[in-house]
Amino acid sequence: MKTETGTLVRWRGQIFLAAWTLYAGYYICRKDVVSATDSAVSQFAITLACFAVTYAIGQIIGGVLADRFGARRTALAGAAISITCTGLMAWCARPDHALALQFGNGLGQGFGWPSLLKLIGSWFGRGERDRVLGWWSTSYILGGLVATSLTAWLVLHTGVVSRSGFYPAYLVSSGVLLCTALFFYRATAGLPDRIPLDLVPSSSPSARLSFWGAWRMIVGNRTIRIISGMYFFLKMTRYTLLFWLPHYLISSLGYSVRTAERSASYFELLGFLGPIAAGYAVERWFGSRRMALGTGMLFALAFLCLLHPMLALSGWFAMTVSISLIGILVYGADVLMSGMAVLDAVPEELHGRAIGFVNGIGSMGQMLSPFLVTVFVSHLGWTRLFDLFVFFALVAGVIGAIGARQPEQTLKSKRSMLEPSEQPL
Numbered sequence: 001m002k003t004e005t006g007t008l009v010r011w012r013g014q015i016f017l018a019a020w021t022l023y024a025g026y027y028i029c030r031k032d033v034v035s036a037t038d039s040a041v042s043q044f045a046i047t048l049a050c051f052a053v054t055y056a057i058g059q060i061i062g063g064v065l066a067d068r069f070g071a072r073r074t075a076l077a078g079a080a081i082s083i084t085c086t087g088l089m090a091w092c093a094r095p096d097h098a099l100a101l102q103f104g105n106g107l108g109q110g111f112g113w114p115s116l117l118k119l120i121g122s123w124f125g126r127g128e129r130d131r132v133l134g135w136w137s138t139s140y141i142l143g144g145l146v147a148t149s150l151t152a153w154l155v156l157h158t159g160v161v162s163r164s165g166f167y168p169a170y171l172v173s174s175g176v177l178l179c180t181a182l183f184f185y186r187a188t189a190g191l192p193d194r195i196p197l198d199l200v201p202s203s204s205p206s207a208r209l210s211f212w213g214a215w216r217m218i219v220g221n222r223t224i225r226i227i228s229g230m231y232f233f234l235k236m237t238r239y240t241l242l243f244w245l246p247h248y249l250i251s252s253l254g255y256s257v258r259t260a261e262r263s264a265s266y267f268e269l270l271g272f273l274g275p276i277a278a279g280y281a282v283e284r285w286f287g288s289r290r291m292a293l294g295t296g297m298l299f300a301l302a303f304l305c306l307l308h309p310m311l312a313l314s315g316w317f318a319m320t321v322s323i324s325l326i327g328i329l330v331y332g333a334d335v336l337m338s339g340m341a342v343l344d345a346v347p348e349e350l351h352g353r354a355i356g357f358v359n360g361i362g363s364m365g366q367m368l369s370p371f372l373v374t375v376f377v378s379h380l381g382w383t384r385l386f387d388l389f390v391f392f393a394l395v396a397g398v399i400g401a402i403g404a405r406q407p408e409q410t411l412k413s414k415r416s417m418l419e420p421s422e423q424p425l
Helices: 002-035 041-069 071-091 095-110 112-123 126-136 138-157 168-188 211-219 222-253 257-264 273-286 290-312 316-345 348-380 382-404 411-416
Strands: none
Touching (some): 002 071, 002 095, 002 126, 002 138, 002 168, 041 071, 041 095, 041 112, 041 348, 071 112, 095 348, 112 348, 126 273, 138 168, 138 273, 211 222, 222 257, 222 290, 222 348, 222 382, 290 316, 290 382, 316 348, 348 382
């Protein structure tokens, strides 16, 4: 028994570290595409929206592939697509070619979240999964922060070369993702996609579902629909802050480019505390009432965004504290709803598709956010940008409050909905 326990602990450690490293690598090839181009605001919005289109599609496809062919293979396939498209951008001088590669990169990037989250969910049980996901989700927050810093350094030091039509920054970022993918492959080689039944005898074998039967269960699940609605507006807020916050600080507060980028980095630098706090809060106080916790965080986010313009005028320190707290609330609610709550809303055999569905809906909000920002600031100016965040957070919070009023289905009742007579996918 000690040998089996030690084996399980070791394998879980390998899975966690490999998945954390790979998804951090994914973000190196995500933020460079939009950050490495010093373009006009309108072109910047188009670039973000184009990426979001195929990213949403990739989430859906990646979820299906993870459930059908395995999370590990799907994660590596997505990384391979992203590495190829990002690497080719190093020699891409024509905007239309760059846009085509942007579409491809978005598709590959979409495979990462549903596959790796399914992998984590299959190796950690309900009683411990929230805490584990809280720590694991720091991969994309800190990975995004490293990507921003790396991209800024590369653009600064390769500007002369880029004028000749060669952009070595993309080769570096694709090389980083390649290294993390190779590490993931080696670390997980020979390991199954889920805990072996002989190590956890209480585990039940996966049910067999038809393609449409699986989607009927996901779309018909009230909790999934509520989470999707919340995440549509939450992801609008997160991605607007992630990519437009420096523009706001420069245009509204008169910061220099360097000061704006450094100040905006606190959104991610301290934002990683949000998922960790959410994981422990669920485990200690909230249990299955994740919707109530997420709703509370969203209403707190709306209140803080309402106060932010006043805090920003109080000086750099107050502004930075406000951005940090906003990051904690945004990332905490993000992982809580798009990860922890989704994994508990459906049986394990539907994890990939459910995660892909929720994040696909959220990515539609991500796709719309650049255009909403450009229209909003063109009419009301950058100083009113946080009014938009107040609206997004309030709508998401109201949706969550509606969902929190009624008890969620138990996992047992969800499993009873499975049709054992259906054929495998």
